[in-house]
Amino acid sequence: MEIIKTHYNRRSFLKVSAAAGGGLMIGFNWLMSCAPSDEKGTLAMPDEWFDINAYLKIGNNGVVTIYSPNPEIGQNVKTAMPMIVAEELDVDWGNVLVEQAPLNTIKYKRQLAGGSQSIRQEWKTLRIAGATARRMLMEAAAQKWQVPVSELTTDKGVIKNASGKTLGYGEVASQAVSVEIPEEVQLKDAKDFKIIGKPTKNVDNKKVYTGQPLFGLDIKREGMLIAMIAHAPAFGMRPKSVDDSAARNMPGIKDVFTITTLPDGIEPQWSDVNAFKELVVVVGDNTWNVMQAKKALKIEWEATSELMSTEGYEKALSDLLEKKADKPARMDGNPDEVFKKAAKIVERTYSAPFLAHNTMEPMNFFAHVTADGAELLGPIQTPEQLRTTTAAVLGLPQEKVTVGMTRQGGGFGRRLYGHFGVEAAVIAKYVNAPIKLVYTREDDMTQGTYRPAYKVKYQAAIDKNNNLVGIKIRGAGIHESPVFANRFPAGAVDHYLVENHSLDSNISTGAWRAPRSNFMAIAEQSFLDEVAEAVGKDPIDFRLELLDRAATKPVGERNDYDAARYAGVLKLVREKSGWDEKKDGVHRGVSAYFCHNSYVAQVLDVVMKNSKPVVQKVWCAVDCGIVVNPEGAKNQLEGGIVDGLGHTMYSEMTFKDGKPDQNNFHNYKLIRNSEAPLEIECFFVENGIDPTGLGEPGLPPAGAALANALYAATGKRLSTQPFAKSELAIITM
Amino acid sequence: MASFNLKINKKKYTVEADPNMPLLWALRDVIGLTGTKFGCGIAQCGACTVHLNGDAVRSCSLPISAVGDGEVVTIEGLSENGDHPVQKAWEEVDVMQCGYCQSGQIMSAAALLEKNPNPSDEEISSAMNGNICRCGTYVRIREAVKKAATLK
Numbered sequence: 001m002e003i004i005k006t007h008y009n010r011r012s013f014l015k016v017s018a019a020a021g022g023g024l025m026i027g028f029n030w031l032m033s034c035a036p037s038d039e040k041g042t043l044a045m046p047d048e049w050f051d052i053n054a055y056l057k058i059g060n061n062g063v064v065t066i067y068s069p070n071p072e073i074g075q076n077v078k079t080a081m082p083m084i085v086a087e088e089l090d091v092d093w094g095n096v097l098v099e100q101a102p103l104n105t106i107k108y109k110r111q112l113a114g115g116s117q118s119i120r121q122e123w124k125t126l127r128i129a130g131a132t133a134r135r136m137l138m139e140a141a142a143q144k145w146q147v148p149v150s151e152l153t154t155d156k157g158v159i160k161n162a163s164g165k166t167l168g169y170g171e172v173a174s175q176a177v178s179v180e181i182p183e184e185v186q187l188k189d190a191k192d193f194k195i196i197g198k199p200t201k202n203v204d205n206k207k208v209y210t211g212q213p214l215f216g217l218d219i220k221r222e223g224m225l226i227a228m229i230a231h232a233p234a235f236g237m238r239p240k241s242v243d244d245s246a247a248r249n250m251p252g253i254k255d256v257f258t259i260t261t262l263p264d265g266i267e268p269q270w271s272d273v274n275a276f277k278e279l280v281v282v283v284g285d286n287t288w289n290v291m292q293a294k295k296a297l298k299i300e301w302e303a304t305s306e307l308m309s310t311e312g313y314e315k316a317l318s319d320l321l322e323k324k325a326d327k328p329a330r331m332d333g334n335p336d337e338v339f340k341k342a343a344k345i346v347e348r349t350y351s352a353p354f355l356a357h358n359t360m361e362p363m364n365f366f367a368h369v370t371a372d373g374a375e376l377l378g379p380i381q382t383p384e385q386l387r388t389t390t391a392a393v394l395g396l397p398q399e400k401v402t403v404g405m406t407r408q409g410g411g412f413g414r415r416l417y418g419h420f421g422v423e424a425a426v427i428a429k430y431v432n433a434p435i436k437l438v439y440t441r442e443d444d445m446t447q448g449t450y451r452p453a454y455k456v457k458y459q460a461a462i463d464k465n466n467n468l469v470g471i472k473i474r475g476a477g478i479h480e481s482p483v484f485a486n487r488f489p490a491g492a493v494d495h496y497l498v499e500n501h502s503l504d505s506n507i508s509t510g511a512w513r514a515p516r517s518n519f520m521a522i523a524e525q526s527f528l529d530e531v532a533e534a535v536g537k538d539p540i541d542f543r544l545e546l547l548d549r550a551a552t553k554p555v556g557e558r559n560d561y562d563a564a565r566y567a568g569v570l571k572l573v574r575e576k577s578g579w580d581e582k583k584d585g586v587h588r589g590v591s592a593y594f595c596h597n598s599y600v601a602q603v604l605d606v607v608m609k610n611s612k613p614v615v616q617k618v619w620c621a622v623d624c625g626i627v628v629n630p631e632g633a634k635n636q637l638e639g640g641i642v643d644g645l646g647h648t649m650y651s652e653m654t655f656k657d658g659k660p661d662q663n664n665f666h667n668y669k670l671i672r673n674s675e676a677p678l679e680i681e682c683f684f685v686e687n688g689i690d691p692t693g694l695g696e697p698g699l700p701p702a703g704a705a706l707a708n709a710l711y712a713a714t715g716k717r718l719s720t721q722p723f724a725k726s727e728l729a730i731i732t733m
Numbered sequence: 734m735a736s737f738n739l740k741i742n743k744k745k746y747t748v749e750a751d752p753n754m755p756l757l758w759a760l761r762d763v764i765g766l767t768g769t770k771f772g773c774g775i776a777q778c779g780a781c782t783v784h785l786n787g788d789a790v791r792s793c794s795l796p797i798s799a800v801g802d803g804e805v806v807t808i809e810g811l812s813e814n815g816d817h818p819v820q821k822a823w824e825e826v827d828v829m830q831c832g833y834c835q836s837g838q839i840m841s842a843a844a845l846l847e848k849n850p851n852p853s854d855e856e857i858s859s860a861m862n863g864n865i866c867r868c869g870t871y872v873r874i875r876e877a878v879k880k881a882a883t884l885k
Binding site: 073074075076199201202204205206208209210211212213214215217218220226251286287288289292358359360361362407408409410411412438440441631632635636638639640641642643646664665666670671672673674676677678679680 | 734750751753754755758761762763765766767768769770771772773774775777778780807808809811815820823824827829830831832833834835836839854855857858859861862864865866867868869870871872873874875
């Protein structure tokens with residue numbers, strides 16, 4: 001049992017005196033406070049709620065509401081985070097309701113969805129919140145019974161004393177709110193977990209499957225208008241003149257005007273990435289009418305900077321791959337020397353295009369700005385950053401801006417960049433009415449914060465004894481090199497060189513599910529397969545030898561991975577997939593990658609059907625420490641695999657004179673049902689280590705496992721994404 | 734502007750709107766049924782799928798003037814208590830991640846099973862191919878369709 005200091009900021013503990021009675025609701029609104037979120041809808045509502053702390057309140061009938069602090073973008077933290085609180089509170093999960101908390105930087109620490117960090121970074125905080133509440137309830141019961149608290153035990157929301165008497169949490173909740181917050185609490189032993197580790201269904205299943213309003217686009221308020229924006233058709237352009245005479249006179253249109261969302265003098269934050277700050281806005285009574293008026297706008301655009309085309313930046317990136325960097329990002333040993341002496345050199349260049357995020361729910365946000373302040377509500381991964389920028393742009397103090405989070409129709413990094421929320425606020429202030437800003441799919445896809453286009457050249461030096469002795473990696477990308485200098489196989493190879501180049505562009509880029517890893521895993525793990533073949537070794541044996549070297553006699557000072565855990569997932573996937581038994585007609589590929597603090601290895605089987613490859617099965621072995629919700633975890637991994645395979649195979653954004661060539665799903669292909677693997681099976685390493693996240697780590701290895709299986713099937717090494725375009729002759733799933 | 738009498742989820746609604754307004758926006762903005770989702774506006778993603786006389790149709794590309802006296806069913810009207818076999822199967826299999834595409838997926842699946850109570854794997858994939866899920870829940874969607882076929 002772990003005893004832990006609570007370290008509570010007193011202000012963060014919302015306490016309601018028993019006399020004050022019912023629930024004190026601060027900042028909870030429409031979407032969050034209405035219906036209970038239970039699966040069955042059968043929980044009886046209490047007459048009174050007692051706020052125990054920022055994470056939970058308890059009803060007088062024992063029903064518990066747990067607030068989920070972080071944005072829910074499909075990574076299922078709205079189920080997993082409350083599970084952790086409920087575990088330490090020691091309640092029956094069936095008695096728990098879950099509500100999305102709005103932004104509150106006093107109560108909560110890190111309300112951000114990004115980097116697969118929600119569970120990892122909040123693990124302790126959530127446990128302490130539950131354990132502290134449990135302790136306060138026990139103390140309230142101890143006072144009532146006049147017995148020492150050490151004689152009490154709890155189980156499923158019921159406190160029991162030494163003589164066998166019991167009190168439900170609901171019966172002591174009113175007293176518990178006035179108990180002194182304990183300075184330290186005991187956390188459960190993992191062996192005593194009843195909720196953590198148990199497959200638990202998504203708390204919003206019922207609402208989603210019956211079509212209840214949950215998402216940003218579903219917001220409706222009294223007097224609310226719909227706003228849409230027109231942005232320049234090309235990166236590097238701005239509006240020069242606007243003829244809105246036709247649009248203004250169309251049915252339902254209230255106003256047409258131009259806004260600047262981030263005026264000069266406001267220092268942008270990292271989350272303010274956006275290429276189009278001058279926008280033409282149409283406001284009207286419904287979405288369809290506004291769409292029609294938007295089409296009737298006559299806007300003249302002017303170029304203010306270079307209009308880039310795919311051909312141009314592709315060549316510039318290729319040129320960079322031929323250029324030595326001024327300073328290596330990492331160098332071990334003497335790479336030039338071993339390459340000179342090498343008996344064999346393996347070399348391959350990998351490339352990948354820009355990608356759009358394409359969350360199924362296009363960007364949107366609700367805003368209402370009055371003399372009293374601004375209310376924002378919608379899908380956002382970075383509510384705190386949105387509040388900061390909005391306050392600055394509107395000239396309001398932070399405390400006058402509230403940000404609420406709806407359920408979000410996907411994130412994948414796109415909603416880290418909240419310009420659409422700022423735009424909504426600026427528009428709402430201008431029209432002096434509540435508005436919902438709605439992007440069309442075209443608006444969404446043609447002004448992304450795209451995954452940058454990347455290239456990387458890998459070279460391996462093999463000596464006369466057929467040993468891998470040196471590796472050189474040179475990366476280039478738009479705005480950033482994709483290469484992580486200190487990731488595997490750094491640390492496993494004596495002579496190692498990493499060089500990075502980047503290329504400036506006015507095409508906006510940002511984090512896209514597993515940034516950089518989503519490309520590097522495919523390049524690195526395809527290349528290691530090729531090197532394994534060149535040295536005549538089994539691909540898994542070869543990787544395990546390198547990992548053994550990194551564990552026992554690491555090269556260099558800094559290697560950003562745990563070689564033993566890395567090897568662990570490879571061994572697990574080898575065992576589960578029956579890697580060592582070859583099957584006729586089945587072509588296998590393996591891949592392993594570590595990113596966002598979790599380790600994932602995959603084996604992918606391809607069979608040829610009518611001379612077309614079909615992904616028959618993917619085995620996925622994972623080390624993310626303790627698995628909070630195995631059902632949600634598996635879902636994330638399956639989705640990551642499908643998403644990874646799909647983008648590797650099919651998707652790309654290209655540009656001509658700054659203008660995106662793709663603007664909707666007829667010309668931007670996403671993977672579809674019939675192209676997904678027939679079966680995916682996931683396995684977890686059990687080691688009791690504190691949990692890490694899974695929103696991203698499942699995705700990166702998938703493309704490489706596919707590339708390696710397709711090599712086994714066809715004898716062709718695929719290195720240019722999307723595979724379906726560059727190697728169409730052989731790939732149609 | 735014109736007036737249209739629509740039959741949605743067994744209720745009658747009179748909608749005053751542009752005859753070209755797609756059913757999707759009449760449902761979402763005028764009638765206030767937001768379970769049917771906007772994804773692409775060009776009948777490519779399936780998020781807006783509803784039933785028109787039992788067929789799965791893309792409401793984003795169906796003008797209200799073309800609905801006539803057809804019976805429209807949306808996700809809100811698929812069952813009284815959210816207990817249609819497809820909805821139950823979706824819960825049992827715990828299909829969704831972000832959930833945004835799932836009402837369209839459920840409507841496509843329900844229309845498929847109405848016509849073909851025991852679809853093969855190929856028939857399921859083929860019927861569900863018009864519904865994009867960026868989260869990648871396709872494997873669970875197939876499993877849930879199969880499960881729904883066994884529930885009554």
